[in-house]
Amino acid sequence: MATLLEQLKGFTVVVADTGDIQAIETFTPRDATTNPSLITAAAQMPQYQSIVDDTLKTARNELGKDADESAVVTLAFDRLAVAFGLKILEIVPGRVSTEVDARLSYDTEATLEKARYLISEYEKAGVSRDRILIKIASTWEGIKAAEILEKEGIHCNLTLLFGMHQAVACAEANVTLISPFVGRILDWYKKETGKEYAPTEDPGVISVTRIYNYYKKFGHKTEVMGASFRNIGEICELAGCDLLTISPKLLDQLNSTEETLPRKLDPEAAAKMDLEKIAIDKAIFDKMHQEDKMAYEKLDEGIKGFTKALETLEEMLKERLTRIEGETRVNNAAADIFRVYDLDGDGFITREEWAGTDLVFDAIDVNHDGKITPEEMAAGLGAAIRLVEA
Numbered sequence: 001m002a003t004l005l006e007q008l009k010g011f012t013v014v015v016a017d018t019g020d021i022q023a024i025e026t027f028t029p030r031d032a033t034t035n036p037s038l039i040t041a042a043a044q045m046p047q048y049q050s051i052v053d054d055t056l057k058t059a060r061n062e063l064g065k066d067a068d069e070s071a072v073v074t075l076a077f078d079r080l081a082v083a084f085g086l087k088i089l090e091i092v093p094g095r096v097s098t099e100v101d102a103r104l105s106y107d108t109e110a111t112l113e114k115a116r117y118l119i120s121e122y123e124k125a126g127v128s129r130d131r132i133l134i135k136i137a138s139t140w141e142g143i144k145a146a147e148i149l150e151k152e153g154i155h156c157n158l159t160l161l162f163g164m165h166q167a168v169a170c171a172e173a174n175v176t177l178i179s180p181f182v183g184r185i186l187d188w189y190k191k192e193t194g195k196e197y198a199p200t201e202d203p204g205v206i207s208v209t210r211i212y213n214y215y216k217k218f219g220h221k222t223e224v225m226g227a228s229f230r231n232i233g234e235i236c237e238l239a240g241c242d243l244l245t246i247s248p249k250l251l252d253q254l255n256s257t258e259e260t261l262p263r264k265l266d267p268e269a270a271a272k273m274d275l276e277k278i279a280i281d282k283a284i285f286d287k288m289h290q291e292d293k294m295a296y297e298k299l300d301e302g303i304k305g306f307t308k309a310l311e312t313l314e315e316m317l318k319e320r321l322t323r324i325e326g327e328t329r330v331n332n333a334a335a336d337i338f339r340v341y342d343l344d345g346d347g348f349i350t351r352e353e354w355a356g357t358d359l360v361f362d363a364i365d366v367n368h369d370g371k372i373t374p375e376e377m378a379a380g381l382g383a384a385i386r387l388v389e390a
Helices: 004-008 021-027 036-043 046-063 069-089 108-124 140-151 164-172 182-193 203-217 232-237 248-255 267-271 282-291 293-341 358-364 374-389
Strands: 013-017 031-033 096-099 132-137 156-161 177-180 223-226 243-246
Touching (some): 004 248, 013 021, 013 248, 021 069, 021 248, 031 243, 036 069, 036 293, 046 069, 046 293, 069 096, 108 132, 108 140, 132 140, 132 293, 140 156, 140 164, 156 293, 164 177, 164 203, 164 282, 164 293, 177 203, 182 203, 182 232, 182 293, 203 267, 232 248, 243 248, 282 293
Parallel strands (some): 013 031, 013 243, 132 156, 156 177, 177 223
């Protein structure tokens, strides 16, 4: 029997919800999504340090050695998500979602500026804008920004979506895709009611099902991509949704489970439903948002959470930049010292060329072959500096 993952791919586009490139290679999704939390986590993994370091070095080179550290980090921060996105696009055949700074969620003009910048960075790298989705929080201001971007041919993924008012506004704005957060809706209801919910009664599943049926009933082209899952039961109840973005952990569970997976969401069935069309404008949006306690609280919490992840990433980049530039200074100093003592220019410092004490020579000559290499000089000088700083 086919696995749940194999069957799911038959009627839903499976998207990897991760910045971990190795995980994407394992599960071969069509698309991939990232967010500030995922990028921050991936940036701390040893296997991706080269991406972080190269981004920081490029930013420093562009701005110059006298540029303020904060300016370098800001430029690198803007480009790091693109750097991960480019790596991901080498693997997936479809699209990658890259998120606008969550701190701009209530500023339409700033969101537009950042989105256009991100697209320009991808295009400079030779990637068509058709392969990029710009992720924007589903505030009224974010939705209005997305509406403008879509008219410019910049496709958008409206994230942190919890309420029907957000979904309707996105559809009316003709955005490409929305990401309703199934698991976070469930989290809120469990905390609010103290109840446990079976997958068929899961408030997040019910919310996405309602949005999907509404879109198909009224012919909206906006795609629905369920996100933020807590278990594979939620995923199975949304089989047939346009797209589902799933974490590597749950992808692995789906890939190792063999049982029949029936389709739950169907556009033809939705088109026959008796549903009422919802009118939306800013006043109605604001009213519905205030009245939907769950959506109001989760949107605010989500923006604050992504903001915290961004600030964590910025601090990490500052620390990494300091370390890289410290290593560069050590290496340059070591090279200068090496040239002074390498009298015959053969690439080694012998004991006869060394003007210092035997004790220091022996300490630097790690392999005790009677010759100091440039690498041994750099390592020895770096160790000495760290000892002094300690």
